[in-house]
Amino acid sequence: MEQQIIHACGHEQGHYLTGYHSQQERKAKWLKTTNCRDCFVAEKRAAEAAAAASSSAAVSHLSLPLLTGSDRQISWASTIRTKRLAALTNFNSDSDYQACLQVTDTKWWIDHRDLTDVDLMAAATLAWDIQSAPAIRANADMPRTA
Template structure:
């Protein structure tokens, strides 16, 4: 049964609640303490934008080469590269991300987005044939 709920943000939204009456009441009570879907999405987008701005500021001193790939790949890979390089170049990190700076293939960044920092640098060194950086340590 659909119920109109006024959320904590003040917006009203329809929710389809199922179950016994007591379950529906409990769910409706909980929903009143949360933000509506639109406010939730807007909040998450603002958090992502703030994180992206922070990452961009952290690597603004780097001269990054343009990425190669399709427009969609470049857009996604740019976000990944910015976030990962910001993590690698923070003051608390001893990582040398020179090899990562040389990788310009957008698909490579997308395919390697889930690697640890050490594995990412090793894969970048292998992809760019940089001597002196040895294999992956797990």
Template sequence: MPNPTEIVLCGLDGVLALIDHRLHFLRNDEGIRDWDAFYAACDDDMPNLPLIQRLNLAREEGYPVLLITGRNAAVRGPTEAWLARWNIGHDGLWMRPADSRISTARFKIEIVERHLAGRKIRRVYESAHQLDFARWITQQSIACTLFGPNQGNGAAREILDLRNIRHACGHITLYPFYGDDDHAWDDRCAQLAQNSCLLCQADALDAERRQRHAQARAAAHERGLPPLAGSDRQIAWAEGIRLSAFGAIDKVQQWVDRHAEAAQAEDPDHWQTVTQGIARATAWLEEQTDARWWIDHRQGIANHLDAGRTLLSAVAEQEGYF
């Protein structure tokens, strides 16, 4: 018999609602993210019919289904109309408040912690785009089923299939397939199975970033650079930028050492001005401990000679060292 205290949680965008048709509002050549238009187009979402059947069956068996979405509550009306149109039964709908600026993951976590404490969550259905929330759910020892993005070409909606893919990491992701290219779907499934799931891929990237951060921090310490100030994420990002900058400065110094004798003989006064400017610009950069500064000035910073020259020249000119 179902446990009446057990509930099922489900996301909307990329889970119950397939949203490929409106992603162009967020991903486009202009780099413009029009969130209002993205949410406003939700009434034309394609329903994930196989999942809808699962959820309706769960409700028939006595398990309440609660929907939690980061979708803006300004479109609650169209959202509820869409749910009714596709006969999606549910026992609660939480939407992010229109004036909220917190992340989708943080919003969903707060809903679970504040409103569902003490309730046993039987399963969570979530989009593979919401990995932070999915990771938190699994850390609570709650079963989580991830839905990947559509793997068909999306050119038609008449054919919809939901495929279980067991990835190389052993985890399973459900992928919707729709479009008019169904002849290629088996090949695509084989390709997906050869790779780790998106959550494991993200964890691997995080581990790689942490390793690079540790290496950059160790290199900064060895060089005698002061610690950076900022959030953990800012510092991790800025450490790598600063490491590239000083790697380039090292190459400039090596160039200086190679040409010092000839340049000194040709024009000692000018050469002294150049070397003093380089030294003062280097010292100025060593004093920049605000992680935000390095992030804001990352454009053009790279670990090669020309980038080092450009960086030092810009600082020297800005500070009047030349």
């Protein structure tokens, strides 16, 4: 049966409590100590927005290259890149970190979004090596004039 609970935030919300009476009582008691669903969602959004703002501030000094892909991909990958680079700012003297700065492929950022910081930098270095390889090869193929 639905029970109206007054949450810690002061809002009332209906909850379907199941189980034995004692279990329902325990659940109701616990629910009263928590925020209602709306407040929970609003707090989570605010925390995410604050985290995004602080990530943006952390990378604002970097001149990041434009991402390539569809508008939707760019928007998503841009959020991922900002968040990941902000977390990596401790490594800013590292060449691996520099490789991350160069990756402009939205698909790469989206595909690698769940990697650990170390793995992300390793993957970026690899991507960067592949990306710059043709140029290196072209130079090597050039006839030596010396």
